[in-house]
Amino acid sequence: MKNENLFVKGFKTGFKTFGYKVTNVVNFALLSVVYFVGVGVTSFTAKLAKKRFLELKQEGKTYWKERNLGKQPLEDYYRQF
Amino acid sequence: MYILGISCFYHDSAACLLKDGKIIAAAEEERFTRRKHDTSFPINAINYCLKEAGITGEQLGRVGFYEKPLLKFERLLHQHIEMFPKSFPTFYQALPSWINEKLRVPSIIKKKMKYKKGIMFVEHHMAHAASSYLVSPFKKAAILTVDGVGEWATTTMGYAKENDITILKQIKFPHSLGLLYSTVTAHLGFSVNNSEYKVMGLSPYGKPTYYEQFKKMMDIKEDGSYSLDMSYFDFHYKNTMPSKKFIKEFGPIRKPEEKVTEHHQNMAATLQKITEEVIFKMLNHLHEITKCDNLCMAGGVALNSVANGKILKNTPFKEIYIQPAAGDHGASIGVAKYIHYTILGNEREETQETAYLGPGFTTEEIKKFLDEYKINYTSFKNDEELVKKTAELIYKDNVVGWFQGRMEWGPRALGSRSILSNACNPKMQDILNLKVKHREKFRPFAPVVPEEDAKGYFECDEPVPIPTDFMLMVYPIKKDKQKLVPAVTHVDGSGRLQTIRKQHNPLYHGIIKEFEKFTKVPILINTSFNVRGEPIVCTPLDAYRCMMGTGIDCLVMDKFLIKREDNPQHMWDSEKYAKD
Numbered sequence: 111m112k113n114e115n116l117f118v119k120g121f122k123t124g125f126k127t128f129g130y131k132v133t134n135v136v137n138f139a140l141l142s143v144v145y146f147v148g149v150g151v152t153s154f155t156a157k158l159a160k161k162r163f164l165e166l167k168q169e170g171k172t173y174w175k176e177r178n179l180g181k182q183p184l185e186d187y188y189r190q191f
Numbered sequence: 192m193y194i195l196g197i198s199c200f201y202h203d204s205a206a207c208l209l210k211d212g213k214i215i216a217a218a219e220e221e222r223f224t225r226r227k228h229d230t231s232f233p234i235n236a237i238n239y240c241l242k243e244a245g246i247t248g249e250q251l252g253r254v255g256f257y258e259k260p261l262l263k264f265e266r267l268l269h270q271h272i273e274m275f276p277k278s279f280p281t282f283y284q285a286l287p288s289w290i291n292e293k294l295r296v297p298s299i300i301k302k303k304m305k306y307k308k309g310i311m312f313v314e315h316h317m318a319h320a321a322s323s324y325l326v327s328p329f330k331k332a333a334i335l336t337v338d339g340v341g342e343w344a345t346t347t348m349g350y351a352k353e354n355d356i357t358i359l360k361q362i363k364f365p366h367s368l369g370l371l372y373s374t375v376t377a378h379l380g381f382s383v384n385n386s387e388y389k390v391m392g393l394s395p396y397g398k399p400t401y402y403e404q405f406k407k408m409m410d411i412k413e414d415g416s417y418s419l420d421m422s423y424f425d426f427h428y429k430n431t432m433p434s435k436k437f438i439k440e441f442g443p444i445r446k447p448e449e450k451v452t453e454h455h456q457n458m459a460a461t462l463q464k465i466t467e468e469v470i471f472k473m474l475n476h477l478h479e480i481t482k483c484d485n486l487c488m489a490g491g492v493a494l495n496s497v498a499n500g501k502i503l504k505n506t507p508f509k510e511i512y513i514q515p516a517a518g519d520h521g522a523s524i525g526v527a528k529y530i531h532y533t534i535l536g537n538e539r540e541e542t543q544e545t546a547y548l549g550p551g552f553t554t555e556e557i558k559k560f561l562d563e564y565k566i567n568y569t570s571f572k573n574d575e576e577l578v579k580k581t582a583e584l585i586y587k588d589n590v591v592g593w594f595q596g597r598m599e600w601g602p603r604a605l606g607s608r609s610i611l612s613n614a615c616n617p618k619m620q621d622i623l624n625l626k627v628k629h630r631e632k633f634r635p636f637a638p639v640v641p642e643e644d645a646k647g648y649f650e651c652d653e654p655v656p657i658p659t660d661f662m663l664m665v666y667p668i669k670k671d672k673q674k675l676v677p678a679v680t681h682v683d684g685s686g687r688l689q690t691i692r693k694q695h696n697p698l699y700h701g702i703i704k705e706f707e708k709f710t711k712v713p714i715l716i717n718t719s720f721n722v723r724g725e726p727i728v729c730t731p732l733d734a735y736r737c738m739m740g741t742g743i744d745c746l747v748m749d750k751f752l753i754k755r756e757d758n759p760q761h762m763w764d765s766e767k768y769a770k771d
Contacts, residue, residue, distance in 0.1 A: 129446055137283075141286055141461070142279075145275075145282050150276065150416070152272050153271075159621070164274075164364070166427075167421075173410075173651065175361050177361045179317065179357065179358040180355060180356070187311040187312060188309045189259075189312065191259055191265070
């Protein structure tokens with residue numbers, strides 16, 4: 111009985127580890143496609159169009175950006191953006 | 192109505208519960224899971240808050256989250272698009288957690304808490320601003336928030352009147368004072384989002400010899416706005432923070448446990464000088480545009496107590512308020528208060544004057560614990576005996592674990608989960624390090640002093656600002672008093688004091704006054720009750736385990752005195768958990 115339990119437990123652990131490894135491989139493959147196709151193409155196009163997504167270099171008399179963020183309509187607070 | 196505020200998934204997860212606007216409970220998740228700066232969903236902290244109020248998740252009126260996840264995700268995508276293809280490793284590492292949890296905040300909250308209504312989201316820096324202003328005593332104030340990064344903003348300045356807060360201006364990622372501080376922290380071999388305060392403690396040992404080099408990588412305008420030269424940094428696309436150029440300029444990254452040299456001290460001193468320069472310039476500009484004498488600050492940089500202690504002397508502000516958990520944990524209070532006061536428009540009432548918002552244990556519960564674990568202890572007859580005996584133990588150079596009342600909110604131990612010892616003994620710093628803390632030699636221990644005595648020993652602002660009660664202000668110790676309290680006098684003659692007001696914690700205040708009868712000095716060492724690398728203790732078991740696994744001589748827990756020598760030590764070994 112004890113041996114059987116150990117076998118089941120070991121089998122489950124092994125299967126779980128195998129599952130993680132498969133997940134990692136699938137994740138890597140999918141994320142690589144998303145990154146190199148989705149992010150890559152956008153980045154390439156943006157660079158051609160000279161669009162910047164991060165303001166790495168700044169110039170001007172001040173680096174403050176005007177914001178004026180105050181109380182919003184109630185429904186805005188239920189949004190994640 | 193009950194409102195729950197939640198902050199999580201970045202660092203210092205926490206929850207806070209309001210009942211009709213009043214804070215019923217607030218705690219960090221790390222205290223329950225025993226993982227320092229725990230980032231996970233704060234289910235234990237939430238359950239504690241609900242238990243304290245005697246309600247279930249279904250009875251909550253509103254639940255608020257401390258940032259707008261999609262705005263943050265937008266920033267992340269922008270980083271990857273801009274830094275393609277160098278950012279692939281971080282994209283691969285970070286995206287699964289975004290898909291699994293950070294973009295699923297409403298469903299996680301509803302599932303884990305059985306809460307069925309909508310979740311409210313408040314921008315990160317607005318939550319920071321609210322966490323300070325809406326618990327401050329002010330009816331109008333200028334507000335400065337500075338941290339690593341929220342959604343896009345890294346620094347904001349704003350103005351608040353009655354219930355309304357307006358963020359006027361911001362500095363956007365990747366230009367961040369908080370991330371500059373973290374980069375230098377990483378370069379000095381300390382852990383990021385954890386050990387920034389060590390760099391602050393190291394700074395008085397050095398001289399700002401790298402000032403000109405720092406100015407090359409950071410342009411600071413007269414209005415306090417700043418821009419980083421990103422060629423010195425990698426944090427916008429990598430997990431490591433200093434770039435090769437930074438390392439070429441300032442030398443290799445110090446390995447943890449490697450000796451701290453004059454070079455490291457000078458780096459820390461320069462960073463502190465630059466930080467103060469930026470903060471003071473920003474505050475002068477903020478005062479100029481708001482014409483308001485009251486200041487509220489929040490964000491991780493507002494925990495820089497060395498800079499905080501100089502603010503009123505270096506800017507036109509006359510009053511200052513910072514709440515004890517000024518970092519991301521505190522934003523859970525911010526979002527809850529913002530919903531109650533700003534969104535729902537309720538009348539403001541409460542000022543947060545103490546930090547005792549965490550779990551507490553009754554005398555019966557503690558006695559039951561002691562009996563269950565067959566721990567040898569004695570009981571004090573009354574509070575008077577407790578105070579006298581504890582003060583005597585401290586006077587006789589014992590290291591005393593102090594466990595009373597409700598746990599503190601925020602990163603500092605403030606007299607509920609503290610280790611107390613004799614500030615007058617010049618060897619006490621070494622004794623504490625040998626027995627318990629095992630921390631870097633350069634780090635000073637903090638003094639606690641009754642508020643009414645502070646002016647006699649410290650060159651502090653008058654009246655003593657409330658943040659001093661939360662150990663958020665460093666002041667010079669008066670020259671003629673430094674010899675009296677050698678164990679808490681830092682190398683530059685300063686002390687990161689905590690002031691205690693009798694009405695907030697009479698027992699704690701009483702011990703110090705009783706200690707004064709022995710020494711004529713009303714000052715004790717107060718350091719956090721934990722083993723190095725662990726969060727501050729939360730439960731009686733945590734406290735007992737900490738005492739037995741270290742060299743703490745005795746533990747005063749509620750009205751019980753537990754001596755280490757009276758109990759079997761081989762069963763407890765918390766030292767093996769010591770990490771950082």
